[in-house]
Amino acid sequence: MINTDKIVRRLIALTAVLASAAVWWPTPAQAMRLKEVASVQGVRTNQLVGYGLVVGLDGTGDQTTSTPFTTQSINALLQQMGVTVPAGTSMQLKNVAAVMVTAQLPPFAQPGQQVDVTVSSLGNAKSLRGGTLIATPLKGADGQIYALAQGNLVVGGAGASAAGSKVQINHLSAGRVPEGATVERAVPTPLNQGEYLQLDLNANDYNTAREVARAVNAKMGAGVAQALDGRVVRVRMPASTDARVAFMADIENLPLELAAPAAKVVINARTGSVVVNQTVTLNACAVAHGSLSVTINSTPMVSQPGPLSNGTTVSRDKADITIRQEPGSLIQLPAGTKLADVVKALNSLGATPQDLLAILQAMKTAGALNAEIEVI
Structure with missing residues (x-):
């Protein structure tokens, strides 16, 4: 006789193990196709x-x-x-x-x-x-x-306009x-010229160049592709034109198991946009942030001369300058190894995007931000 309660308990235990494995199991490498990371030199708009x-x-x-x-x-x-x-x-x-x-x-x-x-x-x-x-x-x-x-x-x-008004x-x-x-005229391409074809990677990365060469050699045979540096992969092509088209059709959809990209924070100083990729991490640090505002008010004043004084009316501006500094408390940010932790820590500062530009640069200088900062 089948013990139903025992089977249910085993299924619950197996589900718990699988759920916990999703937390500690390493994230798989990012899978992309070759044509998404590289282009053929000379084949462009x-x-x-x-x-x-x-x-x-x-x-x-x-x-x-x-x-x-x-x-x-x-x-x-x-x-x-x-x-x-x-x-x-x-x-x-x-x-x-x-x-x-x-x-x-x-x-x-x-x-x-x-x-x-x-x-x-x-x-x-x-x-x-x-x-x-x-x-x-x-x-x-x-x-x-x-x-x-x-x-x-x-x-x-x-649009329309009339009598000085415009919409x-x-x-x-x-x-x-x-x-x-x-x-009216075609542009020659290097697809049918020479023995070799050059693949140019979209980003300079030695690991990506190595993986592209490995994938092509695994599909087409050893020695067909050779990584020259972090940007260029040289591929030996077949002799006939038809075989070259079939060759490119076969390799452009090859899957690549790529490692995570380099940690980078991209800042647009004109719009205040901040973009953080998934590999950015934080070390434990403390941040204090406050705002400084300067207000200048100009009030026009008129000096009127007395009667029979032969004086003239003088107009002057009275300027009132006020400097106000908002208090900023020291906030401790814990170390974050995931993108969600980094976002939560930055949001806890309560800073505007423009203020965040300066905070990220200061954190990078202090060694608390493990990422490259690129300003566009």
């Missing part, structure tokens, strides 16, 4: 830029008196069309705007493919809404034309032309 004109605006274009280059561009465009504007003609253009056109040329893009472009006002146009970008060549860093852009703008904003939603001086550029 390329920035394109061009200067053009947007026409068809509803009276919201550039004011030609303060943007003479718009008038010059119109004259040059009309001359290409066979139209000659008499010299000295004052052109009052309200429906035209000079713009800069930018685009990202993706890797392996071939002639005839289309890419999105961003159009931004260069002068003092009030709005580009409803405008049409006329044919604009887009050039790369080498000065060669790689795409040609043209099309109707999509502006994610709206505007979002931004009206920039817009996009979806698939507005046609690729």
